[in-house]
Amino acid sequence: MSKLDESLLTGLPPFSLLERSQIREILDQALPKRYDEGAEIFHEGHDAERFHLLLDGYIRVVKTTEGGEQIIALHISPGQLFGIAPALNRDTYPATAVAASESLALSWPVRLWGEFTAKYPGFASESYSTLGQRLGEMQTRITELATQAVEQRVAAALLRMVNQSGRKVEEGIEIAFPVTRRNISEMTGTTLHTVSRLLSAWEKDGIVHSTRKHIVVTAPHRLVVLSGAQG
Template sequence: MQQLRDVMALAEPRRLLGGTVIFDEGQPVRRFSLLMTGDIRFVRLTAEGDQIIVLHIQVGQMFGIGVALGQITHQTTAIAANDCLLLSWPNALWSVFCAAYPAFAAATFRAVGARADEMSNRIVELSTKLVEQRIACALLRMIGQSGRKVGGGVEIGFPLTRGNIADMTGTTLHTVSRVLSSWERLRLIESTRCHIVVIDPHRLVMISLATGRSPTDHPGFAEIAAAIH
């Protein structure tokens, strides 16, 4: 507990409104941060200037840790998806914390490993799954990460547009709108402006698998079950 207090005492707290850019792709890496409340999305810019969402950061995760990965500049742009509170430290403290508190470094590298696994799964989805499966996988991944139980289902805990989903699943806005409208008619989801509630996660898992396998075979089943219960 004293170690935690020591680390927190050196942090700079920052409160950010949704939509705030925390750092830009290509900027020098100067600080690392811990997300305390809210959600953060990482985006990359295409050659045409479009933003592609590559990752969501959840409460309790470190980010901006280029110093640990040997990166001089940020590889993505970080944007607050909603109102956030984060704690940040200058890069010079990274080696100090890692030497003094081994659990600090271990937890951070576990998070990096989990993000690498997620990106690997998404590459497989883009390469092997049909559009409806990819959209189902994306929604399930997000309720596993930030879902909260509401009346009638599980709500994705941050603003999400149909354009965002199209970016994440490698398809078009028209296709995402068509699929989500179909799922709304079937009472699989409810969709309002920038918010999605998954009404029937079980059926969405079956769509994502498109096989006769059990929903427990889905790679994020444990997180989805936790969000529901």
């Protein structure tokens, strides 16, 4: 296999402060892997043997309840670390990671985590910043679930995906990975039926345009209003 290009990592937050030679070292120890849409990267409860960095595509991090329901905990976009159980001294993955679209990721054995954090200034710090952000996002979702009505939560979920992965198309901004009604319901704690009804209503109002698995937001500002904006 040919060597990975250094430009893959240059500029990504966890590595932004490193020198070329250091990036080279890190890359030489990375295992790159491609995942088809729907493929599992790691599974809840399994030994956390590696930590990962998403280079291309989108990852859904999912928890399954006793009753078999799925809850989408997190979406990962390119440039982000994920499956970083070792950062929190966990030895099993707390959730399952599934490719939302065809994806490419690097991974390293967890034993290198300690080495990276010790050796590369900024790596630990950046990683913990990321963690802090995720904690904040989770808090936001708890607050939403506890205080907002379904319509607001779904609007907020759409906006979050648009902000994280939106790409401009002629009609508006498209969410860059496949999303089903069921997926949205798993992000917002409702049913796919209710999501479908909301999207139909919004379609009628010209706020979104959606086809099977794909959603284009044509009037983001109206969604912001619906979400009961805070910032």
